[in-house]
Amino acid sequence: MTVSNPAVDAATAPLLVRSSPIDDPGALLSLLPSADAFAWVHGGDGLVGWGRAAEFSTAGSERFTDAAAWWQDLSAHAVVRDDIDVPGSGLVAFGSFTFTDDAEGSTLVVPEVVIGRRDGVAWVTVIGLGISSAPELVASTPSEPVGTTFADGPVDSVTWQGLVGEAVRRIEQGGLDKVVLARDLVASLDEPLDVRAPLARLAADYPSCWTFHVDGFFGSTPEMLVRLERGLVTSRVLAGTIRRTGDDAHDLALAGSLARSSKDLEEHEYAVRSVAEALAPHCTSMNVPETPFVLHLPNVMHLATDVTGVIRDDASALSLAASLHPSAAVGGTPTAEAVRLIAEIELLDRGRYAGPVGWIGASGDGEWGIGLRSAQIEDDGSVVRLFAGCGIVADSVPADELAESNAKLIPVRDALTPRG
Numbered sequence: 001m002t003v004s005n006p007a008v009d010a011a012t013a014p015l016l017v018r019s020s021p022i023d024d025p026g027a028l029l030s031l032l033p034s035a036d037a038f039a040w041v042h043g044g045d046g047l048v049g050w051g052r053a054a055e056f057s058t059a060g061s062e063r064f065t066d067a068a069a070w071w072q073d074l075s076a077h078a079v080v081r082d083d084i085d086v087p088g089s090g091l092v093a094f095g096s097f098t099f100t101d102d103a104e105g106s107t108l109v110v111p112e113v114v115i116g117r118r119d120g121v122a123w124v125t126v127i128g129l130g131i132s133s134a135p136e137l138v139a140s141t142p143s144e145p146v147g148t149t150f151a152d153g154p155v156d157s158v159t160w161q162g163l164v165g166e167a168v169r170r171i172e173q174g175g176l177d178k179v180v181l182a183r184d185l186v187a188s189l190d191e192p193l194d195v196r197a198p199l200a201r202l203a204a205d206y207p208s209c210w211t212f213h214v215d216g217f218f219g220s221t222p223e224m225l226v227r228l229e230r231g232l233v234t235s236r237v238l239a240g241t242i243r244r245t246g247d248d249a250h251d252l253a254l255a256g257s258l259a260r261s262s263k264d265l266e267e268h269e270y271a272v273r274s275v276a277e278a279l280a281p282h283c284t285s286m287n288v289p290e291t292p293f294v295l296h297l298p299n300v301m302h303l304a305t306d307v308t309g310v311i312r313d314d315a316s317a318l319s320l321a322a323s324l325h326p327s328a329a330v331g332g333t334p335t336a337e338a339v340r341l342i343a344e345i346e347l348l349d350r351g352r353y354a355g356p357v358g359w360i361g362a363s364g365d366g367e368w369g370i371g372l373r374s375a376q377i378e379d380d381g382s383v384v385r386l387f388a389g390c391g392i393v394a395d396s397v398p399a400d401e402l403a404e405s406n407a408k409l410i411p412v413r414d415a416l417t418p419r420g
């Protein structure tokens with residue numbers, strides 16, 4: 001199923017796009033209005049947008065190809081005046097894609113206004129069918145979440161540990177090395193969520209992650225599926241996790257044990273290999289470090305590897321994301337067997353969790369993170385579903401995996417908890 005905005009026929013009614021410099025606007029997220037707000041921020045830089053100048057919704061195995069074709073057509077016809085000329089200025093769309101082929105909800109949205117900041121340069125982009133002037137920027141204070149309570153999703157934590165045990169048995173039987181199993185936690189609020197509140201909290205608490213929001217799907221992901229910037233492709237692969245204890249000296253010792261753990265190194269190796277193999281056909285040269293580093297986040301530490309390459313073809317960031325998804329970090333190894341096992345035993349509708357989320361520009365440059373440490377706002381906004389998953393390998397212990405999934409739920413959980 002594909003639906004594009006009937007108001008925008010790229011050839012007959014091209015989008016008019018104008019990017020101009022602005023004074024530093026302060027915290028990008030504070031500029032967002034309450035409705036139709038989009039975000040992609042990292043360490044204070046990034047993009048926020050609002051309104052809908054054009055959009056494309058899609059589903060199915062061709063969802064990435066369909067979206068890429070729509071985007072190419074729209075950008076080819078757009079009339080762009082860009083006085084900034086950095087990745088993220090000019091015409092951009094925010095997007096989010098489902099994990100599985102059959103789920104509804106994959107989308108690209110071109111906002112009416114985008115505010116960006118990168119390395120000290122700030123700009124506004126105005127997009128529409130006519131020329132409009134740049135809006136006045138007003139910082140607002142979002143409403144804090146009210147009365148949040150958390151409960152297990154349809155699969156409770158005891159049952160989930162049973163599923164982990166079943167995954168270990170399947171791995172022992174042969175046919176696959178690793179499968180990522182996820183679970184959800186349901187937050188109920190007394191009033192519909194103002195998503196700007198958890199976004200601000202996530203961006204403040206996790207500045208090294210990418211804090212995102214697209215159509216009710218939000219979070220703060222540490223994992224960059226693919227960034228394409230002027231011919232250079234980068235992917236940050238994470239796999240192998242340790243929960244932090246809050247005691248820095250102890251955490252440092254744990255980081256050392258993570259870097260030496262053969263279970264985690266093996267799991268990490270699967271994930272790096274799957275990304276390197278998917279990028280190789282598109283690259284002239286690649287750098288795949290042999291040893292991972294330890295990424296320290298407030299809630300967990302991960303083994304991490306930054307894979308880089310020089311692109312040889314005209315692949316866009318979105319088409320690269322399509323070739324990388326689902327990586328071993330969120331599917332497993334081998335991919336096809338792992339995805340089949342997830343569909344068979346996970347009992348979870350992942351929706352857009354663990355799918356690519358990010359933005360794309362007219363040149364094809366863009367950033368697509370993996371939609372982790374994330375949640376989906378449901379109903380009228382007073383129900384929010386939080387997701388977390390763990391890579392299961394032959395020697396995984398169900399109780400440890402449950403504890404790891406709880407640690408991965410902390411960022412969004414804290415962000416939804418009313419401040420005392």
Ligand SMILES: C=C(O[C@@H]1C=C(C(=O)O)C=C[C@H]1O)C(=O)O
Nearest residue numbers: 238240241329372388389390391
């Ligand atoms: C699946 C998630 O995280 C992924 C799984 C990891 C692991 O199993 O060690 C680590 C980072 C992510 O690649 C999640 O956060 O939900």
